[in-house]
Amino acid sequence: MxxxxxxxxxxxxxxxxxxxxxxxxxxxxxxxxxxxxxxxxxxxxxxxxxxxxxxxxxxxxxxxxxxxxxxxxxxxxxxxxxxxxxxxDPVLIAHLSGRKDHPILTMLRFSNVGAGAATNVRVSIADEAWPELLERTRLKRENFLRPYAAILQGAHLEYAMHVAHELLGDSPLSPFAVTLEYEDIDGGKYKSEHLIDVQELSGQGVNSPTETKVANALEKIQRDLGHFASGFKTLGVVTENREERLKRERMEHEELRAELEKAKKRDKE
Incomplete structure:
Protein backbone atom coordinates (compact mmCIF):
# COMPACT_ATOMS: atom_id res chain seq x y z
CA MET A 1 0.00 0.00 0.00
CA ASP A 89 8.50 17.54 -7.67
CA PRO A 90 10.14 15.29 -5.05
CA VAL A 91 8.63 11.87 -4.37
CA LEU A 92 9.61 10.05 -1.17
CA ILE A 93 8.90 6.36 -0.60
CA ALA A 94 9.51 4.12 2.41
CA HIS A 95 10.65 0.57 1.70
CA LEU A 96 12.84 -2.29 2.91
CA SER A 97 16.28 -2.90 1.47
CA GLY A 98 19.45 -4.83 2.27
CA ARG A 99 22.79 -3.14 2.73
CA LYS A 100 24.90 -3.30 -0.39
CA ASP A 101 27.92 -4.68 1.47
CA HIS A 102 25.88 -6.83 3.88
CA PRO A 103 22.63 -7.94 2.22
CA ILE A 104 21.41 -10.02 5.16
CA LEU A 105 21.02 -6.84 7.25
CA THR A 106 17.54 -5.40 6.59
CA MET A 107 17.31 -1.60 6.36
CA LEU A 108 14.30 0.71 6.57
CA ARG A 109 15.01 3.15 3.77
CA PHE A 110 13.46 6.48 2.75
CA SER A 111 14.34 7.16 -0.89
CA ASN A 112 13.73 10.25 -3.02
CA VAL A 113 12.74 8.86 -6.44
CA GLY A 114 11.38 12.19 -7.69
CA ALA A 115 13.02 14.99 -9.63
CA GLY A 116 13.57 17.53 -6.86
CA ALA A 117 14.92 17.85 -3.34
CA ALA A 118 12.59 17.05 -0.43
CA THR A 119 12.98 19.38 2.56
CA ASN A 120 11.69 19.39 6.14
CA VAL A 121 11.06 15.65 6.01
CA ARG A 122 9.06 14.19 8.88
CA VAL A 123 8.75 10.44 9.44
CA SER A 124 6.08 8.98 11.69
CA ILE A 125 5.33 5.35 12.52
CA ALA A 126 2.01 4.23 13.93
CA ASP A 127 2.02 4.19 17.75
CA GLU A 128 0.64 0.67 17.98
CA ALA A 129 3.64 -0.67 16.04
CA TRP A 130 6.35 0.68 18.37
CA PRO A 131 6.21 -1.92 21.19
CA GLU A 132 7.02 -4.75 18.77
CA LEU A 133 9.55 -2.65 16.83
CA LEU A 134 11.45 -1.74 19.99
CA GLU A 135 11.52 -5.38 21.06
CA ARG A 136 12.48 -7.03 17.78
CA THR A 137 14.38 -4.38 15.80
CA ARG A 138 17.15 -1.85 16.33
CA LEU A 139 14.93 1.12 15.50
CA LYS A 140 14.75 3.85 18.12
CA ARG A 141 11.77 6.13 18.51
CA GLU A 142 13.89 9.21 19.21
CA ASN A 143 15.44 8.96 15.75
CA PHE A 144 12.14 10.06 14.21
CA LEU A 145 11.19 12.90 16.56
CA ARG A 146 12.96 15.68 14.63
CA PRO A 147 12.54 16.50 10.92
CA TYR A 148 15.36 15.93 8.45
CA ALA A 149 16.62 19.04 6.69
CA ALA A 150 16.66 17.56 3.18
CA ILE A 151 16.82 14.39 1.09
CA LEU A 152 18.33 15.28 -2.26
CA GLN A 153 17.21 13.86 -5.58
CA GLY A 154 18.34 10.25 -5.90
CA ALA A 155 19.52 10.14 -2.27
CA HIS A 156 18.12 8.21 0.69
CA LEU A 157 18.14 7.81 4.46
CA GLU A 158 18.24 4.38 6.05
CA TYR A 159 18.11 2.76 9.48
CA ALA A 160 19.17 -0.78 10.37
CA MET A 161 16.33 -2.98 11.57
CA HIS A 162 17.86 -6.45 12.07
CA VAL A 163 19.14 -9.43 10.12
CA ALA A 164 16.48 -10.88 7.85
CA HIS A 165 16.07 -14.26 9.58
CA GLU A 166 15.40 -12.55 12.92
CA LEU A 167 12.63 -10.44 11.38
CA LEU A 168 11.06 -13.41 9.62
CA GLY A 169 11.57 -16.70 11.46
CA ASP A 170 8.59 -18.65 12.78
CA SER A 171 6.79 -15.45 13.82
CA PRO A 172 7.40 -12.66 11.26
CA LEU A 173 7.37 -9.03 12.31
CA SER A 174 3.88 -7.57 11.95
CA PRO A 175 3.35 -5.07 9.10
CA PHE A 176 3.40 -1.42 10.17
CA ALA A 177 2.48 1.90 8.57
CA VAL A 178 4.94 4.72 7.84
CA THR A 179 3.81 8.27 7.04
CA LEU A 180 6.12 10.73 5.26
CA GLU A 181 5.45 14.48 5.26
CA TYR A 182 7.78 16.78 3.34
CA GLU A 183 8.05 19.95 1.25
CA ASP A 184 9.60 20.98 -2.05
CA ILE A 185 11.92 23.97 -2.44
CA ASP A 186 8.93 26.27 -3.20
CA GLY A 187 7.12 25.35 0.01
CA GLY A 188 4.61 22.93 -1.50
CA LYS A 189 3.56 20.28 1.02
CA TYR A 190 3.34 16.53 0.34
CA LYS A 191 2.22 13.50 2.28
CA SER A 192 2.57 9.80 1.54
CA GLU A 193 1.64 6.64 3.41
CA HIS A 194 3.38 3.27 3.08
CA LEU A 195 2.85 -0.20 4.51
CA ILE A 196 6.07 -1.99 5.49
CA ASP A 197 5.81 -5.79 5.48
CA VAL A 198 8.96 -7.86 6.12
CA GLN A 199 7.38 -10.95 4.55
CA GLU A 200 8.13 -9.47 1.14
CA LEU A 201 11.76 -10.43 1.85
CA SER A 202 10.91 -14.15 1.91
CA GLY A 203 12.78 -16.09 -0.75
CA GLN A 204 15.17 -13.26 -1.64
CA GLY A 205 18.88 -14.00 -1.91
CA VAL A 206 21.33 -12.53 0.59
CA ASN A 207 24.62 -13.40 -1.12
CA SER A 208 27.34 -10.79 -0.99
CA PRO A 209 27.63 -8.89 -4.28
CA THR A 210 30.71 -9.30 -6.46
CA GLU A 211 31.87 -5.77 -5.65
CA THR A 212 31.98 -6.61 -1.94
CA LYS A 213 33.95 -9.80 -2.55
CA VAL A 214 36.45 -7.93 -4.72
CA ALA A 215 36.82 -5.19 -2.09
CA ASN A 216 37.41 -7.75 0.68
CA ALA A 217 39.99 -9.57 -1.45
CA LEU A 218 41.83 -6.31 -2.21
CA GLU A 219 41.79 -5.42 1.48
CA LYS A 220 43.29 -8.81 2.38
CA ILE A 221 46.00 -8.43 -0.29
CA GLN A 222 46.82 -4.96 1.00
CA ARG A 223 47.06 -6.25 4.58
CA ASP A 224 49.29 -9.18 3.57
CA LEU A 225 51.58 -6.90 1.57
CA GLY A 226 51.84 -4.59 4.57
CA HIS A 227 52.80 -7.50 6.82
CA PHE A 228 55.37 -8.66 4.29
CA ALA A 229 56.91 -5.20 3.99
CA SER A 230 57.16 -4.76 7.77
CA GLY A 231 58.51 -8.25 8.40
CA PHE A 232 55.45 -9.14 10.47
CA LYS A 233 54.72 -12.85 10.51
CA THR A 234 51.15 -14.07 10.39
CA LEU A 235 50.04 -15.78 13.59
CA GLY A 236 48.07 -19.01 13.48
CA VAL A 237 45.07 -19.24 15.80
CA VAL A 238 43.69 -22.62 16.89
CA THR A 239 40.20 -22.79 18.34
CA GLU A 240 38.97 -25.57 20.63
CA ASN A 241 36.09 -26.18 22.99
CA ARG A 242 36.32 -26.99 26.72
CA GLU A 243 36.35 -30.78 26.31
CA GLU A 244 39.08 -30.62 23.69
CA ARG A 245 41.15 -28.33 25.91
CA LEU A 246 40.85 -30.65 28.94
CA LYS A 247 41.78 -33.65 26.81
CA ARG A 248 44.82 -31.84 25.42
CA GLU A 249 45.98 -30.75 28.88
CA ARG A 250 45.54 -34.30 30.25
CA MET A 251 47.63 -35.76 27.41
CA GLU A 252 50.33 -33.13 27.94
CA HIS A 253 50.36 -33.95 31.68
CA GLU A 254 50.70 -37.67 30.98
CA GLU A 255 53.52 -37.05 28.51
CA LEU A 256 55.31 -34.83 31.03
CA ARG A 257 54.98 -37.49 33.76
CA ALA A 258 56.30 -40.13 31.40
CA GLU A 259 59.33 -37.99 30.64
CA LEU A 260 59.96 -37.52 34.38
CA GLU A 261 59.79 -41.28 34.96
CA LYS A 262 62.32 -41.86 32.20
CA ALA A 263 64.60 -39.20 33.67
CA LYS A 264 64.47 -40.86 37.15
CA LYS A 265 65.36 -44.28 35.67
CA ARG A 266 68.36 -42.80 33.86
CA ASP A 267 69.56 -41.18 37.09
CA LYS A 268 69.38 -44.50 38.97
CA GLU A 269 71.36 -46.25 36.27
Missing part, protein backbone atom coordinates in the same frame (compact mmCIF):
# COMPACT_ATOMS: atom_id res chain seq x y z
CA UNK A 2 1.37 3.39 -0.99
CA UNK A 3 -0.51 6.65 -1.30
CA UNK A 4 0.95 9.99 -2.37
CA UNK A 5 -0.89 13.31 -2.01
CA UNK A 6 0.13 16.89 -2.74
CA UNK A 7 -1.49 18.93 0.01
CA UNK A 8 -0.65 22.50 -1.03
CA UNK A 9 1.35 24.35 -3.68
CA UNK A 10 4.06 26.78 -2.84
CA UNK A 11 2.37 29.60 -4.82
CA UNK A 12 -0.54 31.65 -3.49
CA UNK A 13 -4.01 30.16 -3.75
CA UNK A 14 -5.32 32.85 -6.14
CA UNK A 15 -2.47 32.49 -8.62
CA UNK A 16 -2.73 28.70 -8.40
CA UNK A 17 -6.44 28.90 -9.17
CA UNK A 18 -5.82 31.02 -12.24
CA UNK A 19 -2.84 28.93 -13.37
CA UNK A 20 -4.84 25.72 -13.44
CA UNK A 21 -7.63 27.29 -15.54
CA UNK A 22 -10.37 26.47 -13.04
CA UNK A 23 -11.56 30.06 -12.80
CA UNK A 24 -11.96 30.38 -16.57
CA UNK A 25 -13.71 27.01 -16.80
CA UNK A 26 -16.11 27.86 -13.99
CA UNK A 27 -16.87 31.32 -15.42
CA UNK A 28 -17.58 30.00 -18.90
CA UNK A 29 -19.68 27.15 -17.54
CA UNK A 30 -21.74 29.66 -15.55
CA UNK A 31 -22.29 31.80 -18.64
CA UNK A 32 -23.41 28.77 -20.67
CA UNK A 33 -25.83 27.63 -17.96
CA UNK A 34 -27.26 31.15 -17.59
CA UNK A 35 -27.69 31.53 -21.35
CA UNK A 36 -29.31 28.10 -21.59
CA UNK A 37 -31.77 28.96 -18.83
CA UNK A 38 -32.56 32.29 -20.49
CA UNK A 39 -33.28 30.66 -23.85
CA UNK A 40 -35.40 27.96 -22.24
CA UNK A 41 -37.40 30.54 -20.26
CA UNK A 42 -37.92 32.68 -23.34
CA UNK A 43 -39.11 29.67 -25.33
CA UNK A 44 -41.70 28.79 -22.71
CA UNK A 45 -42.93 32.37 -22.20
CA UNK A 46 -43.38 33.28 -25.84
CA UNK A 47 -43.68 31.32 -28.99
CA UNK A 48 -40.61 31.26 -31.24
CA UNK A 49 -41.18 31.10 -34.95
CA UNK A 50 -39.50 28.53 -37.15
CA UNK A 51 -37.27 31.21 -38.65
CA UNK A 52 -36.13 32.45 -35.25
CA UNK A 53 -35.41 28.90 -34.12
CA UNK A 54 -33.28 28.27 -37.21
CA UNK A 55 -31.37 31.50 -36.59
CA UNK A 56 -30.59 30.38 -33.02
CA UNK A 57 -29.08 27.04 -34.10
CA UNK A 58 -25.67 28.45 -35.28
CA UNK A 59 -25.29 30.41 -32.04
CA UNK A 60 -26.08 27.36 -29.90
CA UNK A 61 -23.74 25.16 -31.96
CA UNK A 62 -20.93 27.74 -31.69
CA UNK A 63 -21.47 27.93 -27.95
CA UNK A 64 -21.29 24.14 -27.62
CA UNK A 65 -18.13 23.99 -29.75
CA UNK A 66 -16.51 26.68 -27.61
CA UNK A 67 -17.49 24.79 -24.46
CA UNK A 68 -16.01 21.51 -25.74
CA UNK A 69 -12.83 23.32 -26.82
CA UNK A 70 -12.50 24.83 -23.37
CA UNK A 71 -12.89 21.41 -21.77
CA UNK A 72 -10.20 19.94 -24.04
CA UNK A 73 -7.87 22.87 -23.27
CA UNK A 74 -8.45 22.45 -19.56
CA UNK A 75 -7.68 18.72 -19.77
CA UNK A 76 -4.51 19.39 -21.77
CA UNK A 77 -3.44 22.04 -19.24
CA UNK A 78 -4.00 19.59 -16.39
CA UNK A 79 -1.90 16.91 -18.11
CA UNK A 80 0.82 19.47 -18.81
CA UNK A 81 0.83 20.46 -15.15
CA UNK A 82 1.15 16.82 -14.08
CA UNK A 83 4.10 16.37 -16.44
CA UNK A 84 5.74 19.48 -15.02
CA UNK A 85 5.25 18.21 -11.49
CA UNK A 86 6.70 14.82 -12.46
CA UNK A 87 9.79 16.64 -13.74
CA UNK A 88 10.27 18.93 -10.75
Missing amino acids: ARHDKITDGASSSSSLLAEGRFALGLFLGVVIALGLYLATSAFEQEISRREAIELVPAVVALMVAFVSLLISFQALSEQRKMRQAGT
